[in-house]
Amino acid sequence: MIELGGTQTQAPAGDLIKDVTEENFMTDVVDASNEVPVIVDFWATWCGPCKTLGPMLEKAVIAAKGAVKMVKIDVDQNQRLTQALSQQGLPLQSIPTVVAFVQGRPIDMFQGAVPGSEIDAFIKRAIEAAGGDASGGLDDAVAAAEEMLEQGAAEDAAETFAAILQEDPNHAGAYGGLVRSYLALGQVDQAEAALNGAPAEISATPELEAAHAQIELAKQAANAGPVADLLAAVEATPDDHQARFDLAQALHASGDAQGAVDQLLDLFRRDREWNDGAAKAQLFTIFEALDAKDPIALNGRRKLSSMIFA
Structure with a gap:
């Protein structure tokens, strides 16, 4: 386990803590959190509790010796960014608000x-x-x-993942692998049952969030229409x-994730509020289902964010 504190040499604070604005949010928070968790402190100069909390956070981050990084965002100086993040579900009406980003997504937070x-x-x-407390064996x-699983031996993979979970019932990576194994076998119900059996304390991990999205997409695929017919309909109107x-759902069901993302981004550009923001919600589902470092997810998130901030 990575411990906080101790006598080891600490990384320089300048390498771990920085001020961030809208211009570098994607690079220093979303992209950076694919490598190491990023703790985001939303604060303001007039906020009394922020003045107490900020130094405590910095001390704890420095004590973690590089296992996490921290960025500070002045909400008054970055109102457009704050508003955009609020629209995406982060409750930033009250500060201080502290959010942990892992693999490009907020996974935990507290206020005050x-x-x-x-x-x-x-x-x-x-x-x-982020996997920092996993057992090497x-x-x-x-x-x-x-x-x-990659080689197509989904049944063997499922048995191995299940055996790992007998050793460590909280291993999020094994749960994610078990779900993907069942999906590869076409056993959507078993995949969903496996996910529902995961302990509550790991329900917000990136692996289980991805598994949830993968199951949702598998269900959609069962009802997807013919790509050619839908493409013709879109071209006509x-x-x-x-x-x-x-069409986006059908493209994803056929294995064309990039095509699906492109169509959804086009839909979001045309009418971001259509069907209660369905395009953005579907994009997030696809991004969550993909590996956080997948170029489709990375580039898609950047394009979506640029549209939101525009």
Whole structure:
């Protein structure tokens, strides 16, 4: 386990803590969190509790010796960014608000000044969500099971992932692998049952969030229409938003994730509020289902963010 504190050499604070604006949010928060958890402190100069919490957060981040990084965002100086993030579901009406980003997504948060022990626990959860507390031996077994799955041996992979979970019932990576194995076998119900059986304390990990999205997409695929017919409908009537949305689902079901993302981005550009923001919601589902470092997810998130901030 990565411990906070201790006598090891600490990384320079300048390497771990920085001020961030709208211009570098994607690089220093979303992209950076694919490598290490990023703790985001939303604050303001007039906020009394922020003045107490900020130094406590910095101390805890420095004590983690590079296992996490921290960025500070002045909400008054970055109102457009704050508004855009609020529209995406982050409750930033009250500050201080502290959010942990892992693999490009917010996975945990708290508001207000809290004791140092709660800050340490918050940072530990972020580290563990990024796999910082995993057992090396089990990780080797997970890697072997992933290779089985990649080579098409889904049944063997499922058995291996299940055996790992008998050793460590909280291993999020094994749960994610088990779900993908069942989906590869076409067993959507078993995949959903496996996900529902995961412990509540790991429900917000990136692996389980991805598994949830993968199951949702598998269900959609069962009802997807013919790509050729839907493409013809969109070409005939470009402003037929439902046809474009259905085309995106059909493209993803056929294995063309990039095509699906392109159609959804086009739909979002044409009418971001259509069907209660269905295009953005579907994009997030696809991004969550993909590996966080997948170019389709990385580029798609950037394009979507640029549209939101425009």
